[in-house]
Amino acid sequence: MMPVGLPEEAPERSTMGPMTQQPPSVAGDGSEPGNPDWHIVCADLFKIYKVAQLEVVALRGLDLRIKRGEMLALVGASGSGKSTLLNILAGLDLPSAGSVLVDGRDLLTMEEPERVEYRRRQVGFVWQQAGHNLVPYLSAAQNIELPMVLAGRPRQQVRARTTALLEAIGLSARARSRLEQLSGGEQQRVSIGVALANEPPLLLADEPTGELDTRTADQIFDLFAGLNRRFGVTIVIVTHDEGITDRVPRVALIRDGRIATEIFNAAGAPPGGATDVGRREYTVVDRSGRVQIPRELRDAAGLGSHVQMDLQDGRVTIARAPDADP
Numbered sequence: 001m002m003p004v005g006l007p008e009e010a011p012e013r014s015t016m017g018p019m020t021q022q023p024p025s026v027a028g029d030g031s032e033p034g035n036p037d038w039h040i041v042c043a044d045l046f047k048i049y050k051v052a053q054l055e056v057v058a059l060r061g062l063d064l065r066i067k068r069g070e071m072l073a074l075v076g077a078s079g080s081g082k083s084t085l086l087n088i089l090a091g092l093d094l095p096s097a098g099s100v101l102v103d104g105r106d107l108l109t110m111e112e113p114e115r116v117e118y119r120r121r122q123v124g125f126v127w128q129q130a131g132h133n134l135v136p137y138l139s140a141a142q143n144i145e146l147p148m149v150l151a152g153r154p155r156q157q158v159r160a161r162t163t164a165l166l167e168a169i170g171l172s173a174r175a176r177s178r179l180e181q182l183s184g185g186e187q188q189r190v191s192i193g194v195a196l197a198n199e200p201p202l203l204l205a206d207e208p209t210g211e212l213d214t215r216t217a218d219q220i221f222d223l224f225a226g227l228n229r230r231f232g233v234t235i236v237i238v239t240h241d242e243g244i245t246d247r248v249p250r251v252a253l254i255r256d257g258r259i260a261t262e263i264f265n266a267a268g269a270p271p272g273g274a275t276d277v278g279r280r281e282y283t284v285v286d287r288s289g290r291v292q293i294p295r296e297l298r299d300a301a302g303l304g305s306h307v308q309m310d311l312q313d314g315r316v317t318i319a320r321a322p323d324a325d326p
């Protein structure tokens, strides 16, 4: 046990051991969301923004389940709803309909004091601009101490945990450097330390590498992976950089406000190793049975607005409807 109250080092990943990762059950039996293995359960989530007279549907019936201790990348084009989902998970915004449970807490019906407590204790957030949650004239160490001091933690504990976090983010040697003396990548490391200061079991990051060069970005992705393995913290990283695909065990592709496709990589692949070993890609079937057929497949098969579905030898085939539309 570490004396400083870091999340205990996960002895092994009980929920997803190497090579055993399976797509989450999509059986759709309503009882399962109560399963304590699930850290996050989004079901049929909708978010509609009203701007003047216009309604923008940012999430349209999104289903997603994430296990405790899992690391997931949420990938998708600009405007597909990634930030909307992350803000909802962070307790910063409310969905318009559907349900979202985090650790069994219903974010929709939560009262305000509970929501404040949720944001303070249950989630850490890393923004695209590292500066967003950092104080430029404080040192790296002081920035990490700040949320703990604000939470009223004992001095001794704050010191010990700050030292441990600086080591975990690889910045022990820069502890006393002021933020403005650090590089962009180093600043982002500090903001990850800040996000983890009060030991949230869930870490959310919205385009954390959006302002970094590729090499630095890869190092940050590897840092997230290391923290996930070491402390068992659940991590959701939003990015539109599909380069992350090979660096995380699970990638959910969001398209038009819904999870369209998921990729599962066998754990244990070397960081950055673009190995295809154990990589499987699945189309998501939502609870109503809807699937999104990727444009390339629709084009290749000449599918229009109507298709013919058939069952053949236990397989469902989707074919162009000859007499429907061009």
Ligand SMILES: Nc1ncnc2c1ncn2[C@@H]1O[C@H](COP(=O)(O)OP(=O)(O)O)[C@@H](O)[C@H]1O
Pocket (backbone or CB within 6 Å): 049, 050, 051, 056, 057, 058, 076, 077, 078, 079, 080, 081, 082, 083, 084, 085
């Ligand atoms: N506060 C807001 N008011 C109105 N529309 C919004 C707001 N936030 C996001 N949107 C719209 O919702 C959709 C999804 O946005 P967002 O979640 O930010 O996408 P992403 O993060 O994937 O780029 C977009 O069409 C965007 O314009």
Ligand SMILES: [Mg+2]
Pocket (backbone or CB within 6 Å): 082, 083, 084
């Ligand atoms: Mg965004």
